[in-house]
Amino acid sequence: MQAAAKSNNASFLRNVRKNKFLCLLALPGLLYFLIFKYMPMWGVVISFQDYSPYMGFTGSKWVGFEHFQRFFGNPDFWLLFRNTMAISVLNLLFFFPLPIVLSLLLNEVGKPVFKKTFQSVVYLPHFLSWVIIAGITFLMLSQSEGMVNKLLQALELDKVDFLTNPKFFWVMLTLQSIWKEAGWGTIIFLAAIAGIDPQLYEAARMDGASRFQQMMNITLPSIKNIIFILFILRLGNILDVGFEQVFLMMNGAVSKVGEVFDTYVYRVGIQQAQFSYSTAVGLFKSVIGFLLVISANKLAKKFGEEGVY
Template structure:
């Protein structure tokens, strides 16, 4: 008697197969569909305004002529990048950019930390909120307004010079035309405008510190400053490191709007930075390819600095950003 043929059952996919992985991914995306829908505007923003414009980096490798278009322009390879390192003006511009950036890191970066520590020590909640609101306000002023205020106060007949002349009996100080005062003024403007806003992240980190640590420190006889040094600062150290790494990524970005509005013929030698240099070359002189090459070089340097700082942070036991 012949055996009856049996129907072969479909073989289930292996746990590590592509079909299983895609099925799990689709199931998870369907489960989180509302979260993905909420995040869709942010994703679209980065795709449209961050990734799509990167196609324009092609201009850095051609001698772009707007009259014949991108496709017909001559391919020059790395010629524009060679010009970056051969141009004497670029060396001065790079030096100005690095000086201003590292001055901001050295003086403007720690101020929000100190301000957050001081605000955290306030016990009166109403007074604390009032102070917070006051120090936040300058952030919402545009750089046009901030620079306008500085010019009014620092010009020859401005309030500061009037005080120096009439009260202290000094000679008027040329704040706006003295090249040696340009970089300190730029750093002070950043401190005044952004320090209050920078405290938000640090105050949020301080809110997560375990109160029992302070109680234990008090029982051990630690005063307010010792509690701040041995409890508060170590608790927010990882936040400080992450923000410092992110700040190093923008070390080649000194703030175009602020610097551009402060520039004049007297301080151009010490105030011209990469951002303004790209503007003068790319917009005023229509050298789009060279300006694109400088921008790409700036981004590459920022990427290297972020990766290096993140590597060092992990070597010293911090989390890093990835």
């Protein structure tokens, strides 16, 4: 076993020397994940402590699962879980498939000028911050000054309180996500489509296949593995619905449907300085995401897909 380990180490070092410039190119990314992703993982230990900034990690009192018991016994837990899952499920049902559809449609656009113009238009919202998106939403949907309600008033229809009616909150967040990120999400799928062998399309055309048949029988099956991988990764973030977006759009009237795990962590962890308790909530989210990724990956492999690993 020692000989095999030495052989593997020698092989690894040879590969590093052989591809030293590629390793240097990857070094900034590796340092980023090491410093900002792996090193902070040590901080999860405070979820099992009664953490005090003055005592530090080593001096704080160890309380075990006390914070988790408090969180699961909190009446707000099921409210937070319901709101977070509802927003995530809506995103999975409506937001996740849309970049796939857009990429398939963009691939069918024949003229490069129209294709590039449309791509630029749908990519643009990605570069806007959520603060700007929230401002645009207020300008459009405000009950007093919003353009939509102004139009309804001009048509002699009743105004609609989009921003303060809980019935519209989850739908509004989903539409915001679609408008902002759907175009940007097509990049990966378009790249996957570009890698499909053109001879497959030529053979299909010779057999008399229509454009739609080529799309359904060549393009979509060829990017199926990419779809599965991105879906699995999305499941890992199912309890992360975007703190900034929800925080900016939430108000007192919609707090019952707008309070999610991210905003709850901010409220109790930052505003109330309950560091250990809020870390326990964050760790719960991470564990659920990890288990979902493992389960979805195993399920994908059972269906013959490669999965994430």
